Amino acid sequence: MASKVNSSTATPDGVDNGIKGPVTWDDATWILTSAFIIFTMQSGFGMVESGVVASRNTVNIMVKNVVDVVFGGITYWMFGYALSFGQGPYSNPFCGVGDFFVDTDGEDMGLVYATFVFQLSFATTATTIVSGAMAERTNLTAYIVFSLLNTIVYCIPAHWVWGSNGFLAQLGAVDFAGSGVVHLVGACSGLVATLMLKPRTGRYAPGQQWPSLVNPVNAIMGTFMLWWGWLAFNCGSTFGISGGKWMLASKAAFTTLIASMAGGITGTLVSYLSKRGKYDVGYLINSILGSLVAITASCPLVRSYEAVIIGMVGALCTLGCCRLMDRLQIDDPVCAVAIHGASGLWGLLAVGLFVEDDNLEDLTKNRNGLLKGGGFYLLGIQVLTIVCEVSWSMLTTFLMLLLIDNTLGLRVSLEEERLGADFCEHGLRITTLRLSQLLNNPSASHNPLNSRTNPSASHSPLNSRSNLLEASSSEEVLDDRPRKERNGFRPRSRSVSWFDSNPSLGSVQEINIYGDHVRERTLVKTAIKQNVKGSKKSPSTSSAATSPPSKLGNTKRRAVKGSRLENVANIPAQEIQDGSRNDRISDDLIPPSVLPL
Structure with a gap:
C-alpha cells in the first residue's frame, strides 16, 4: 500500500495547492508522469499549426511554442503559481497570495514541486492556444512580451475554479480538467488578439481562395500527438490513483476516447455531405480537437452515451464557429477560437446538463445536472463561470495587447509579412x-x-x-x-x-x-x-x-x-x-x- 505524504498540509475542504485530497507516493508518480506527457502537447500544437501556416512561417510558429514554455514558464514560477494556488495569509476568493518564486526544501517538497510541474503544463497550454490565432503576422518581440504577461490571464481564473478558496469553487463550479480555465480562457485571448491584428494581407481579397491546410501530414501527426497528450491531460487531473482516483482516471480515459471518436465521425459526415463526397482533412482534425475540448470539463462524471453527445455537439460547434468567423472575416489561421472557445463553452454547459453526483471524490459536491434531476443550480453556476472567464480574459488581453502595440508594435510590416517571419525574424x-x-x-x-x-x-x-x-x-x-x-x-x-x-x-x-x-x-x-x-x-x-x-x-x-x-x-x-x-x-x-x- 502506498504511504501518504504531507497529508497534514491538506486544507479542510480537501484541496491542497491544486491537488485534491491527500497525496501518496503513487499519486506523486502519477502526477509527474502525466505532466511529462502533457508537456509533449507543445509539439502537437506546433505540428498542427505548421500544417496550416504558409511554409515561409513554419519555423516561426514552432519558435513561438518554445517561447510559450520558456518565457511563460518563468513567469509562472515567479508569480503565476502563487496567484493560482498560493496559501498565504492574504489569499482571498479572487486570487491566491504566497509561494512567489516557488522554492521549498521542507517535508512538503515533493508535494509542491509535483504540483507546480503539473500546473505549469496547463499554463503553457493556455498561452499556446493564443499563438495559433496570432500566426503569420505578429512581431516576435511583441509576442515574447505577451507570453511573459499572459500568465496573469490564466492564473486568476485557475484560482477561481481550482483554488481552495476561489469564489467559483465555493459556489460549486465544476471544470474537471480545464474546458473553461485552459481552453475557453485561451480562446478568448486569441479572439481579442486576432481582432486587434486584423486579417493577414490578402486573406479576404475578392476572388482569392486560401488553402485550409498547407501541410496536411504535419497537421495529422500533430493531431495524434495532441490526442495522446489529452489522455494525460484529463486522466492526470484526478491528481493521483489512490483511493477511488484510479477509477475516475479510467473513466476519464474511456469517455475522452469515446467523445473524440464521436467528434471525428461527425466531422467526417459533415465534410462528406457539404463537400460533395470529399473528406476534408481540416474538418476531421478540427472536429476531433473540438470534441476533446468539450469532454475535458466532465470526462469522469458522465456516462458513455453522454460522452458521445458531448463529442458530437462539440464537433458541430467547432465547425459552425469556423464557418461563422470566416463569414465575419475574422482571420484565425488555425481555428483556435472555434476549437477551444466554442467547444470549451459547450463543455462547461454540458456539465450543468449531464453530470451526476460523484460518490468517489465528491467532485460535484452532491449536485446533479439539470437532466439528472438536479435543477438549474449547477447549470446557472456554469453559466456564471463562462461569463466571468470570458470577461476577464478578453479585458485583460485587450489591455496587454494595447500596451504592447503602442510600445513595441504588435504587427509586422507589410514587407516583412510578404517575405515571411522565417526570413525576417530568424534570418533563414x-x-x-x-x-x-x-x-x-x-x-x-x-x-x-x-x-x-x-x-x-x-x-x-x-x-x-x-x-x-x-x-x-x-x-x-x-x-x-x-x-x-x-x-x-x-x-x-x-x-x-x-x-x-x-x-x-x-x-x-x-x-x-x-x-x-x-x-x-x-x-x-x-x-x-x-x-x-x-x-x-x-x-x-x-x-x-x-x-x-x-x-x-x-x-x-x-x-x-x-x-x-x-x-x-x-x-x-x-x-x-x-x-x-x-x-x-x-x-x-x-x-x-x-x-x-
Missing part, C-alpha cells in the same frame, strides 16, 4: 525567382539566364519551363544586392536574392524556394496559362506555343533537391493548362496580391 534564407522573366522572356539581354538559354529556342512559356527548373538549382544566377537598392524591400536583417524585373512585363509573379521546398507551385500553373493564352493572339509567337509539346521539356530536372517540383517537367502541358493536375504542382497558394511587385 529564401530565394525569389521572377516567373514572368523565366517564362515570358528567357533570352532578354538583362536576364541572368542568358548563358544558360539557347538564343534560337522558342520563347514559348512551355519550353521555358526547363529554364525555370535549371535556374532554380543554380546559385550563380542569383544577385545579392544591398538593402538600399531593393526599391522598398527593407527586411530587418538581410537582403533577399532576386532577379531584375523587366518593366515591360507589367505585373510580376514570383516563386519562392525555401530550403528544400518550393513555396508557390500554383503560380507556375497560373503563369503558364496566362502566357499561353496571350501567345495564341501574338503573330510573333512561334508554332511551339500554338502546338505545345506533350511534355514540358524532354529531360527531368530537379528544381531543388527533395523538392516536390522535381517531377513537374513530366506533367503533360494540357493538364497544367486546364488545372487537372493542380495537385501535383499546387501547395500553399499565396495570392498574388500579397506578393512584392
Whole structure:
C-alpha cells in the first residue's frame, strides 16, 4: 500500500495547492508522469499549426511554442503559481497570495514541486492556444512580451475554479480538467488578439481562395500527438490513483476516447455531405480537437452515451464557429477560437446538463445536472463561470495587447509579412525567382539566364519551363544586392536574392524556394496559362506555343533537391493548362496580391 505524504498540509475542504485530497507516493508518480506527457502537447500544437501556416512561417510558429514554455514558464514560477494556488495569509476568493518564486526544501517538497510541474503544463497550454490565432503576422518581440504577461490571464481564473478558496469553487463550479480555465480562457485571448491584428494581407481579397491546410501530414501527426497528450491531460487531473482516483482516471480515459471518436465521425459526415463526397482533412482534425475540448470539463462524471453527445455537439460547434468567423472575416489561421472557445463553452454547459453526483471524490459536491434531476443550480453556476472567464480574459488581453502595440508594435510590416517571419525574424534564407522573366522572356539581354538559354529556342512559356527548373538549382544566377537598392524591400536583417524585373512585363509573379521546398507551385500553373493564352493572339509567337509539346521539356530536372517540383517537367502541358493536375504542382497558394511587385 502506498504511504501518504504531507497529508497534514491538506486544507479542510480537501484541496491542497491544486491537488485534491491527500497525496501518496503513487499519486506523486502519477502526477509527474502525466505532466511529462502533457508537456509533449507543445509539439502537437506546433505540428498542427505548421500544417496550416504558409511554409515561409513554419519555423516561426514552432519558435513561438518554445517561447510559450520558456518565457511563460518563468513567469509562472515567479508569480503565476502563487496567484493560482498560493496559501498565504492574504489569499482571498479572487486570487491566491504566497509561494512567489516557488522554492521549498521542507517535508512538503515533493508535494509542491509535483504540483507546480503539473500546473505549469496547463499554463503553457493556455498561452499556446493564443499563438495559433496570432500566426503569420505578429512581431516576435511583441509576442515574447505577451507570453511573459499572459500568465496573469490564466492564473486568476485557475484560482477561481481550482483554488481552495476561489469564489467559483465555493459556489460549486465544476471544470474537471480545464474546458473553461485552459481552453475557453485561451480562446478568448486569441479572439481579442486576432481582432486587434486584423486579417493577414490578402486573406479576404475578392476572388482569392486560401488553402485550409498547407501541410496536411504535419497537421495529422500533430493531431495524434495532441490526442495522446489529452489522455494525460484529463486522466492526470484526478491528481493521483489512490483511493477511488484510479477509477475516475479510467473513466476519464474511456469517455475522452469515446467523445473524440464521436467528434471525428461527425466531422467526417459533415465534410462528406457539404463537400460533395470529399473528406476534408481540416474538418476531421478540427472536429476531433473540438470534441476533446468539450469532454475535458466532465470526462469522469458522465456516462458513455453522454460522452458521445458531448463529442458530437462539440464537433458541430467547432465547425459552425469556423464557418461563422470566416463569414465575419475574422482571420484565425488555425481555428483556435472555434476549437477551444466554442467547444470549451459547450463543455462547461454540458456539465450543468449531464453530470451526476460523484460518490468517489465528491467532485460535484452532491449536485446533479439539470437532466439528472438536479435543477438549474449547477447549470446557472456554469453559466456564471463562462461569463466571468470570458470577461476577464478578453479585458485583460485587450489591455496587454494595447500596451504592447503602442510600445513595441504588435504587427509586422507589410514587407516583412510578404517575405515571411522565417526570413525576417530568424534570418533563414529564401530565394525569389521572377516567373514572368523565366517564362515570358528567357533570352532578354538583362536576364541572368542568358548563358544558360539557347538564343534560337522558342520563347514559348512551355519550353521555358526547363529554364525555370535549371535556374532554380543554380546559385550563380542569383544577385545579392544591398538593402538600399531593393526599391522598398527593407527586411530587418538581410537582403533577399532576386532577379531584375523587366518593366515591360507589367505585373510580376514570383516563386519562392525555401530550403528544400518550393513555396508557390500554383503560380507556375497560373503563369503558364496566362502566357499561353496571350501567345495564341501574338503573330510573333512561334508554332511551339500554338502546338505545345506533350511534355514540358524532354529531360527531368530537379528544381531543388527533395523538392516536390522535381517531377513537374513530366506533367503533360494540357493538364497544367486546364488545372487537372493542380495537385501535383499546387501547395500553399499565396495570392498574388500579397506578393512584392
